[in-house]
Amino acid sequence: MSAAMDTESTYSGYSHYSGHSKKAHRQGRDRHKSPRSKDGSRSEKSVTIQTPPAEPLLGNDASRAEEGQDDNWGETTTAITGTSEHSISQEDIARISKDLEDSVGLDCKRYLGLTVAAVLGLLVFLTPIAFILLPQILWRDDLEPCGTVCEGLFISVAFKLLILLIGTWALFFRQPKADIPRVFVFRALLLVLIFLFVFSYWLFYGVRILDSKDTNYQGIVQYAVSLVDALLFIHYLAIVLLELRQLQPVFTVKVVRSTDGESRYYSLGHLSIQRAALVVLENYYKDFTVYNPALLTASKSRAAKHMAGLKVYNVDGNNASGQSRAMIAAAARRRDSSHNELYYEEADHERRVKKRRARLVVAVEEAFTHIKRLQAEEQQKAPGEMMDPREAAQAIFPSMARALQKYLRTTRQQQYHSMESILQHLSFCITNNMTPKAFLERYLNPGPTLQYDRDRWFSKQWTLVSEEAVTSGLQDGIVFVLKCLDFSLVVNVKKIPFIKLSEEFIDPKSHKFVLRLQSETSV
Numbered sequence: 001m002s003a004a005m006d007t008e009s010t011y012s013g014y015s016h017y018s019g020h021s022k023k024a025h026r027q028g029r030d031r032h033k034s035p036r037s038k039d040g041s042r043s044e045k046s047v048t049i050q051t052p053p054a055e056p057l058l059g060n061d062a063s064r065a066e067e068g069q070d071d072n073w074g075e076t077t078t079a080i081t082g083t084s085e086h087s088i089s090q091e092d093i094a095r096i097s098k099d100l101e102d103s104v105g106l107d108c109k110r111y112l113g114l115t116v117a118a119v120l121g122l123l124v125f126l127t128p129i130a131f132i133l134l135p136q137i138l139w140r141d142d143l144e145p146c147g148t149v150c151e152g153l154f155i156s157v158a159f160k161l162l163i164l165l166i167g168t169w170a171l172f173f174r175q176p177k178a179d180i181p182r183v184f185v186f187r188a189l190l191l192v193l194i195f196l197f198v199f200s201y202w203l204f205y206g207v208r209i210l211d212s213k214d215t216n217y218q219g220i221v222q223y224a225v226s227l228v229d230a231l232l233f234i235h236y237l238a239i240v241l242l243e244l245r246q247l248q249p250v251f252t253v254k255v256v257r258s259t260d261g262e263s264r265y266y267s268l269g270h271l272s273i274q275r276a277a278l279v280v281l282e283n284y285y286k287d288f289t290v291y292n293p294a295l296l297t298a299s300k301s302r303a304a305k306h307m308a309g310l311k312v313y314n315v316d317g318n319n320a321s322g323q324s325r326a327m328i329a330a331a332a333r334r335r336d337s338s339h340n341e342l343y344y345e346e347a348d349h350e351r352r353v354k355k356r357r358a359r360l361v362v363a364v365e366e367a368f369t370h371i372k373r374l375q376a377e378e379q380q381k382a383p384g385e386m387m388d389p390r391e392a393a394q395a396i397f398p399s400m401a402r403a404l405q406k407y408l409r410t411t412r413q414q415q416y417h418s419m420e421s422i423l424q425h426l427s428f429c430i431t432n433n434m435t436p437k438a439f440l441e442r443y444l445n446p447g448p449t450l451q452y453d454r455d456r457w458f459s460k461q462w463t464l465v466s467e468e469a470v471t472s473g474l475q476d477g478i479v480f481v482l483k484c485l486d487f488s489l490v491v492n493v494k495k496i497p498f499i500k501l502s503e504e505f506i507d508p509k510s511h512k513f514v515l516r517l518q519s520e521t522s523v
Contacts, residue, residue: 113183120191120198121168124231127198128157131205131224135217138210143217150218153225160228167235171242178281180274181464182471186241194234201227246271251474252494255280259296259487262288267496274470277482280491281462289446291487294412349410356407357444363403364436367396371430393426408443416452417443 132154135143209220246269253276256263264287268276371392387395404422408414429439442451464470466480476495481488 117172117191120195121172124194124198125161125165127201128161128224128228131227132157132221134210135214135220139213139215142213142215144215146217146221150221153218153221157221157225157228160225160232164228164231164235171235171238178278180278180470182274182469184275185272185471190234190238190241194231197230197234245269246275250496251476252496253280254492254494255284256490256492257288257291257487258490259291259293264288268474270473272471272473273466273468273478273480274464276474276493277462277464277470277480277491280489281482284489285449288448290416290449290452292412292416292446293486294415353407353410356403356410360400360403360407360443361436361440363400364440367400368436368439370396370399389427389430390423392430393423397423397426404443413443413446418453421453 205223208214209223214220248269249267250270251268253266253268254263255266264283266280266283268279271279374387374392374395405414408417425442426439428434461484463483464480465483466478468475468478468480474493476493478493480491482491483489
């Protein structure tokens, strides 16, 4: 009961905060109404937008310094919240509109390519059928009778077209995973090859069969069968170029995140730079830990604290260059002691993390023990009175909320976990009868980006920066960069070296030896 009251007091500020933000939003809207001049234009050239607060997290306060907090800060600290204002200039609005136009252009290009491919595919499948039906429609009375061999060719054409249809659906009709800046070269070459191939068949059919009204119907059907056979071979060529060619590893790429230096290695085959970038991004979302900018602020705050501790007094009236030299000399004298401060700061942070982790583990284990006790009690009740997993999660969440809140703040993970997501994960663990250790795995160890909310932490757009053309293939020594809003991925390509293996034969008789024992002499 006391834990529930503590949690209620912890989150009671959210309703007050929302009411305060709505009032401030109305006042800011009335305050920022700019008066119009006589010519009807506004007197200001910028638009001020008040962003509403996001979903309240478990005490989302990433900017608060962790060094000055004790273990009982939740009971003795008063949090003051307020609204923040962000101004957007006309240049920013123009850039946003340009990005929207570029996205519309990408969508048009993607749908245009799909339309061309669909029209060409429909033409390919209808062409053999048209070759067989046109003589029956135009000069049926003049055709020679179709014998047994000709009728057997009908079955061959039907089954070959069915196989071609299934293979085309499996290879080409897939949901696109990304929008690439340039066309896929091999796919475009295949489309051009198919178009030229079908066009040449139609040209020959129009000149030699339609104009002369050929009466050999079996030969016409055989001509249609040859077209279907050639299309099957082109489909096999597409499988080799689009799927099999890239399977054998040829290059090793090293992917480094620019902010924290986290790196991974991947093996790739013969791919273009833009397709290699797609493979890198697919592996990034599942292999790299989620990007946490709060962990990068410690070094900046430490450097600012060192500079703030330097004071220069101008006693003799020297110029500014003398003051700068004095600051550099003082910084050099303090450089020897900075590693000690770093060591003790990291040791104190690890001690605080271990302490709050132990509290969290104990709180979660007690909560799950309470769940087992509730389940034993619920089994004795009627089926209509049993508690569902969501209600059970809401019942035990207050007992672990404060310990989880403190741990997430200490490890700077509070921006990734909302209260709703924690409740959903808790109810999921209860439904599948998972242990407390399985529940804590998500919070004790930072996971990949796929583990978190897709809409909030997935980058909507990546920019590929490369000195080479993005449609060119990978080569040894190529470096390209994938940029998003907060960081970038630097990709360095190295070719797998040629490995030469030699064989050395070992004679089985070389392992044999003879043990000679000398008899002891009598004394």
